Amino acid sequence: MDDSISTWIYNLTSLTTLLLGDNRFNNSNTMRGTIPSPIFKNLTMLTIISVSHNQFNGLIPFSMFANLSKLIFIDLSDNAQLEVETENPHTVPTFQLQSLLLNNCILNKHSGGGIPTFISTQRRIETLDASYSFLRGTIPSWLLYNATVSSLNLRGNSLQCPFPQSTRHNKSMLGKLDISDNKIYGALPSNMETLFPSLVLFNMSHNELKGTIPSSIKKLQMLTIMDLSVNNLSGEMPHGLISNNTSLKYLKLSNNKLQGNILSKFSNMTELAVLLLDNNGFTGTIASDMLSSPSLKIIDLRKNNLLGHIPSWFPDLTNLGILLLGGNFFNGPIPLELCLMQNLRILDLSNNAISGSIPSCLNNISSWMTETPNNIDWSLGSQSGLPILNVVKFPVDELYTRITTNLTTKSTTLTYGGLPLALITGIDLSMNQLVGNIPSQVGHLKELHFLKLSNNILSGPIPESFQNLKNIESLDLSHNKLVGTIPPQMIELYSLSTFNVSFNSLSGMVPYEKQFHTFDERSYMGNPDLCGPPLQRNCYNPSQPDQDMKGEEEGSAILDSPIFFYLWVTSSYALGFWGFIALLTNKSRRRKIFRIVDCCFICM
Incomplete structure (x- = not known):
């Protein structure tokens, strides 16, 4: 078949469902080309059209669907080079859609990039996804406060406006509202429970919101997922935000300017699984009332002002x-x-003022000792496969697919999410005041992927048991007071890609075989007694210097012996005595000696 949709489809006048998504045409393993406009002229019985996840390009006018009066589902999503124009020519469609999916396309590029106006005429639409479609401008209030729309996703665009207010005091039917990654500014409505009583998912992260979190949010009894992270929200956490809500599973308020005590009561929060409050200004201690949230699986309170x-x-x-x-x-x-x-x-207990020693009982934690799956359900839900007309009934498991967190594991801060976050294991105790030796038991945590103990006051040697860290990818022991050699057995750590023991008091030859051949001198700097590649300091020859020193020591031992002293005195006395006798018995030699002595006295 050629790269375009074949002409045989033109004559299927009784066709009701056209599914061309995720196809592979020709030997090029791609589906390319434009969607020919005439293809739908005779397909007046169509109710479902899906051409998603292909590589269509070019420009298509949305008016090509205008006369398909039976259409209820259109999916043009995930065609990154496809331009969809709904405003020019402007038409009033004869159909009444239930679902319209235009995400990851280029929408209305030549008419201002606004939200399609024809949607205001759709009286049955339940789902609209126009995320990452290069939209600009504002969000019309009729879209948020529609009597039928229950799932609206406008994420990842350049929409710039205040949060739309209801002009007719209409109640929204939205259960899922995601307008994150835009430029929405200003404050949230104070009467959230009145405007959006059916909200289950509310995501306005990565915007420019200001003001406080409305206390009315605590009255949204169906709210399961809320993400207001990366904004400029300030003030304290609304009293009762958690305690009066039994449905919330996922709460993310990271990267704001929130202050006050950390949530003090978690009563009735039996469902809360993910609590992400990092990068704020919370103060005080962590309340023991969190014990009433038995479902908690992730707690992130980093970079606040918590104490105790x-x-x-x-x-x-x-x-x-x-x-x-x-x-x-x-x-x-x-x-x-x-x-x-x-x-x-x-x-992660890093960058605090924690003192004392590292507990030797860490090997009691089974998840660091044996390979076990994460206890979080990371399922993706039913978002794949054939189009589902009631996609508004989105699975709650979607919250697990959106869990992300930043971790510094290999000297670089990376964002982990989904399956990678579910698989990674690690300990970060760096930048504290820990003292004493590193317990040998730490070397038996064979399922660890990263271990950071840097910037403490740890002493003693690097445990030889570290050779058992078979899955370790990043090991940082820098800026301590460690002594001794680097255990040569550690060259068997084949997964190790980041290694740092700089600024300690280590000595001896640096292991420079196998995986350790990839580490440069920055891994060892600040240890003046370390030698060998990759350092510039050469080690002494391990064989010849020892032999020379051994010979010197043996000779010195003989000279210092008392027996040698007595032998030397006896030999000298005997030589002098017999030399004198020889002179007396030889007349000619005796005369020569006398003449020499006489001359010496005359000269004096």
Whole structure:
């Protein structure tokens, strides 16, 4: 077949469903070319059209569908080079859609990039997805406060306006509202519970919102997922935001300017699984009332102003898999109770004022010892396959696919999400005041992917047990007071890609075989007694210098022996005595000696 849609489709006048998504045409394994406008002229019985996930390009006028009066589902999504024009020529369609999917296309490029106006005439539309479609301008209020739209996704565009207000005091039917990654500014409506009583998913992250979080949000009893991260929201957390809501599973308020005490009561929050409040200005201690949220699996409170000791009751959150408390003012020791957290996969206590030693019981945490799946359900839901007309009934499991967090694992901060976040394990205790030796038990955590103990006051040697860290990818022990050699057995750590022991007091030859051949001198700088490649300091020949020194030591031992002294005195006495006798018995030699002596006296 050629690269365009074949002409045989033209004559299928009774066709009701046309599914051309995810196709592979020709030997090029791509589906390219434009969608010919005449193809739909005779297909008046069509109800469903899907050409998503292909490589169509060029410009198509939306008017090509105008006379297909039975259409209820159109999916042109994921054709990144396809330009869809709905405004020119302007037509009033004869159909009444239920679902319109235009995401990842180029929408209305030549008519201002606005939201298609014909949607205002659609009285049955339930789902509209125009995410990442290069939209500009404002969001019309009739779109948010529509009597039928229950799922609206305008994510990843350049929409710039205040949050639309209802002009007729209409109630929205929206259950899913995602207008993240735009330029929406101003404050959220104060009467959220009145305007959006059916909200299940609310995502306005990565915008320019200001003001406080409306207290009315706590009255949205169906709200399951809320993400207001990366805005300029300020003030305190609304009282009762959590305590009066039993449906919320996912709460992300990261990267704002929120202040005050951290959430003090989590009563009735039996469903809350993900709590992301990092990069704010929260103060105070972590309240023990969080124990009433038994479903918690991820807690991220990094980069706030929290203080006090690390709570010892975290093990009571039996499902907790990721605990991130770095960048606060916590002090005191690491509680031994953390060793009871069998499902813990990532622990970040970095950049605090934690003191004491590293617990030797960390090998009691089974998820770091044996390969076990993460206890979070990372399923993708039913978003793939054939078009589903009731896609507004989106699965709650969608919240797990959107979980992301930033981790510094290999000297670079990266964003982990989905399956990679589910698989990674690690410990970050860097930038604290930890003292003492590194427990040998840490070397038996063979399922760890990263271990950061840098910028502490740790002493003693690098445990030889580190050779057992078979899955370790990043190991940072820099800026401590470690002594001894680098265990040569560590060259068997084939997964290791980042290694840093700089600024310690290590000595001896640097291992420079296998995986360690990839590390440069920056990994070892600040250790003046380390030598060998990749450092510029050469080590002494391990064989010849030892032999020379051994010979010198043996000779010195003989000279210093008392027996040698007595032999030397006896030999000297005997030589002098017999030499004198020889002179007396030889007349000619005796006369010569006398003449020499006489001359010496005359000269004096």
